[in-house]
Amino acid sequence: MRSPAPAFGPQYLDALAVHAGREDFLSLGVHAPPIDLSSTYPVPDPDAGTASYDEMAAGGLPQGSAIYARLHNPTVARAEQAVAQLEGAESCVAFASGMAALSAALLALASGRHVVAVRPLYGGTDHLLTANLLPVRVTFAAAHEVRDALCSDTALVLVETPANPTLALHDIAAIVHAAGDVPVMVDSTFATPVLQRPLELGAALVMHSATKFLGGHGDVVAGVIATSEAYARRLRQVRILTGGILHPLAAFLLLRGLPTLPMRVRLAQANAQALVARLAAHPMVTQVHFPGHDGSDPTGLVGRQMRGPGSLIAFEVRGGHDCAVALMKALKVITPAVSLGSTDSLIQHPAGLTHRLLDPAVRAAEGITDGLLRLSVGLEEPDALWADLEQGLLAATICLEQEHAVV
Numbered sequence: 001m002r003s004p005a006p007a008f009g010p011q012y013l014d015a016l017a018v019h020a021g022r023e024d025f026l027s028l029g030v031h032a033p034p035i036d037l038s039s040t041y042p043v044p045d046p047d048a049g050t051a052s053y054d055e056m057a058a059g060g061l062p063q064g065s066a067i068y069a070r071l072h073n074p075t076v077a078r079a080e081q082a083v084a085q086l087e088g089a090e091s092c093v094a095f096a097s098g099m100a101a102l103s104a105a106l107l108a109l110a111s112g113r114h115v116v117a118v119r120p121l122y123g124g125t126d127h128l129l130t131a132n133l134l135p136v137r138v139t140f141a142a143a144h145e146v147r148d149a150l151c152s153d154t155a156l157v158l159v160e161t162p163a164n165p166t167l168a169l170h171d172i173a174a175i176v177h178a179a180g181d182v183p184v185m186v187d188s189t190f191a192t193p194v195l196q197r198p199l200e201l202g203a204a205l206v207m208h209s210a211t212k213f214l215g216g217h218g219d220v221v222a223g224v225i226a227t228s229e230a231y232a233r234r235l236r237q238v239r240i241l242t243g244g245i246l247h248p249l250a251a252f253l254l255l256r257g258l259p260t261l262p263m264r265v266r267l268a269q270a271n272a273q274a275l276v277a278r279l280a281a282h283p284m285v286t287q288v289h290f291p292g293h294d295g296s297d298p299t300g301l302v303g304r305q306m307r308g309p310g311s312l313i314a315f316e317v318r319g320g321h322d323c324a325v326a327l328m329k330a331l332k333v334i335t336p337a338v339s340l341g342s343t344d345s346l347i348q349h350p351a352g353l354t355h356r357l358l359d360p361a362v363r364a365a366e367g368i369t370d371g372l373l374r375l376s377v378g379l380e381e382p383d384a385l386w387a388d389l390e391q392g393l394l395a396a397t398i399c400l401e402q403e404h405a406v407v
């Protein structure tokens with residue numbers, strides 16, 4: 001079964017976000033998504049149960065009884081419908097985390113075959129692809145090398161844009177073109193469907209760590225893949241076997257986050273835009289990475305592929321590791337933590353945390369220096385955030401002076 005046709009087109013994304021997955025509320029007589037916590041479902045008619053089981057084993061949705069909660073859950077299905085509509089997809093499949101979604105996609109589409117992965121990638125993604133855990137062969141490539149990296153056995157091209165943590169942008173349509181018949185999966189976690197809809201640009205699958213903006217409140221771990229019903233069936237087949245389905249309480253929290261997604265994304269983006277110039281002008285900051293900032297988007301992807309630059313800023317602090325750490329330690333408002341896309345601003349040190357497990361040579365090649373910090377701007381007033389950053393930058397300045405004094 002495909003998701004119902006959305007009641008609003010993409011030009012009414014706010015209305016879509018508010019109503020998607022909630023179409024039947026009036027007929028149900030509810031105003032919030034029902035949470036179904038059943039671990040098993042009655043099968044009063046065994047033959048009908050068998051038919052339902054067969055359909056789900058083939059990747060479809062239950063015909064009548066859902067049989068068992070690892071196979072299907074109505075609260076999860078509701079969240080899936082909502083995300084599918086926001087991405088303009090036929091279907092969506094939800095997993096217990098972004099990494100569960102990614103590994104299911106690799107197993108479903110590329111088992112025993114070859115994958116081309118465009119770096120830089122989320123640290124966990126990069127590590128999964130190099131860990132030799134899954135039965136896939138991987139070639140890492142820069143965006144312009146995708147065509148040359150393909151072989152007759154390539155089953156999937158994986159790309160992340162904006163990429164983590166340097167916010168490098170990749171041209172989705174160009175990569176789809178280079179990939180030819182090979183499906184392209186875009187990790188669009190940083191952009192959200194508010195700023196970017198990769199399926200409209202020819203991508204076959206779009207994944208999100210819904211732990212980030214989609215959930216949006218720092219209280220849910222979830223992963224989603226929006227795609228065609230044909231690919232969704234293959235993903236569900238893997239999910240049934242490997243057991244990575246999203247928990248219904250997490251699905252409820254995801255549904256709770258979606259109606260405010262567009263306004264959260266827009267406000268956080270405006271706050272980030274207000275901070276970028278101040279950061280760039282500060283003497284302790286040597287470089288600011290922000291989509292569209294300082295000539296970083298020569299082909300004009302912001303405005304064309306992305307509706308805006310988003311709310312993640314990476315910046316490099318003078319004095320390397322020690323001074324970046326000194327800055328983080330001095331902060332009082334911005335939370336030192338990994339993850340992103342929450343209501344509160346979060347800051348982390350990629351070389352020490354999210355990208356720790358990368359080969360140092362890869363880190364260096366991707367510009368993930370020891371002084372690089374990644375800031376996920378939240379919903380606080382930019383002046384409140386700047387006051388916090390300024391005193392953090394002062395601590396970094398003192399750190400640098402001490403370094404020089406020692407030398």
Ligand SMILES: *Cc1c(COP(=O)(O)O)cnc(C)c1O
Nearest residue numbers: 097098099122164189209211222
């Ligand atoms: C967090 C993240 C992931 C992994 O998602 P989890 O929900 O943490 O498993 C994948 N890709 C990107 C871009 C992320 O930020």
